[in-house]
Amino acid sequence: MESDPNWTDVAPALKVIPGMKDHLILHAGPPIDWERMSGPVRGAVIGACIYEGWAGDAAGAERLVKGGAVHFEPCHHHDSVGPMAGIISPRMPVFVVTDRKYGHRSFSNFNEGIGKVLRYGAYNEEVLRRLAYIEEKFAPLLLAGLNELKKEKPGFAMKPLIAQGLTMGDDCHNRYVATTGLFVRELSSYLVASGSDREELRKGFQFMNANNFTTLNLGMAAAKSMTMAAHGVKYSTIVTTMARNGTEIGIRVSGLGEDWFTAPAPMVNGLWFPGFTAKDANPDLGDSAITETAGFGGFAMATAPAIVSWVGGSVAQAFEITRKMYEITYTKHRYFLIPNLDFAGTPTGVDVRKVVKTGITPNINTGVASKEAGVGQVGAGLVVFPMEMFKKALKGYAETYSL
């Protein structure tokens, strides 16, 4: 809770992410190989291979991957997070977030918007054009604005941004409407001062204006920083990673090193985009549960009643979810407050012991990808995490600290 994540840089993944190398693709969730990858992750991998210039088309990308020329590792093994498929390839620009309190650096890719986008497994021309725009125009634009801001401040402070967003009706997982507005408001004068081309500025503002999720990935990188500060505490039973790769869901625990405790990825109870149904949905996917891990997102749903129009459920259910999460968390957040609950702190720090004791598992909200590669987002909804991995973690704890 005391970490102080600041957005401090934008750079190609290859340059800044620890351990990043050529022909390495980072993905969401626990480790997985091509054979076991779900459709949307495969689709995003194909898109990344084409984007990187390693393959000319989908068939070429598949041949390349099957031939073993591309390696896969979880984002979390590289201090990174990515929503949905979470694909980060070497050339992609990433946000760099620096924790000024504990010194950690964390990373996330850029958000492309909703619908047909790489993170949901789409890889057509439109997707690749947008990725190129982000790399060539949008990322440099934001960096120029950030550099102006850094003449006055050490970085863009993320914790106050999230805290403010939470008091304005965002949960900062699936609703970033206010937060993105606040972000653009704060950055705009620096963007103007950066001397960037007026037309590119206009396009940049348009791009952010069209995408409420502009700040999702930054929020996730900030959450990753916060949870890195909580990781590695001997004897601690606090969960510091919850992530899904579309096939499996996994958690890591502060006192249990880098071990993953996994279970099959659950299905999402969703609201579907026109033309899609639950039959089109892939199992749960993405690193975005890092927001709940850090004490916001679905755990703060009581502060974001409007989110039920996006993820389903009812306002009463949103309150109920937050209240239930207090039963499985270690404490209330000191800085992330819920006005609707008399400014109570958000439920923070999932404790494996409390999950096993109460039988209550984390509830989060999430986007839903099509199970088919190349399609994209088909809805959004609510998901309850399986108990199995928490029981495995408690057992792992018992083994590690066997008396």
Added chain:
Amino acid sequence: MPTKLNAFSVGDKARLWLAGGSTVAHLFPNSVYLRTSSSELVTVTRKGVRSPVTVNLAGRGPSFESTLRIGDEALDEGDALHLGGLELGLACPTFHGSFTADGLDPRSALPVASRIPAACSMVGVMNLRESILDGRGRAFPEYAAFFRSCFLSGRPFDGNGFLEKSYEMLGLGFGFTPSFDDFLAGFLCLYDPGAALVGEKMLLVDVGRAEKRTSWASSRLLSYMQQGLVDEEVERVVSSLYEGEGEAFLDGLEDVLGRGHSSGLDMAVGMVMGAATFLDLVGRGSLAARAARAMGF
């Protein structure tokens, strides 16, 4: 019009005992304790874990606390139990507890010995207020003295002495079923089946004597546990011990841990000590003493 609910499982003992008539003795939101005419305890519950002394109801329904009162009579009509404004359909399979240690080689349990330290760690980390392991708990000095006397004296385990001291401890602790009662229930359901196998005396609590120290409900539950009338979760722990399945033993303990406020933890502590004490009988030496120390005694 009564509210109709259907059972998906009725325990064999429950079916037998309900026939003689019963009344509501205790109410919880999702469970009812019925006291039968023979003073047995039958639990009617929405929870899914089956046992020989339980009626498990399918689906949702009103809170029992809002629909029933203490003292309401239950009328058994064979295929249905009329209880206050509820009609509980009993036309469903009968559940029989299935585990028996008869014929098992007691040494087959030995592989579980290597999992006892992890089991101690698992229950130790749960650290619930007012559980038997709560070092700040009001009753902890008495639990500690009991453990020192029974498991840490340096002498071989004395079953009779354990039982006598247990009578003095019954009713001690927090919760609807007091912590020590849960501990003892857990201990006996693990220890007794194996004791019989190695020619040691089974430790059986006299229920009448127990009832003078603790509540009727708690003494009944203790009685059923020592008779092996256990639910599916407890049965998994018992069978995993005697089948030498260490991983399943830990998995089973995890399932038990969630019960009540601290009942599950107290019972799990008893199970670990019961298993360790039995394993000492088949040649592991000082496992129970090490377990007691590892859990903070």
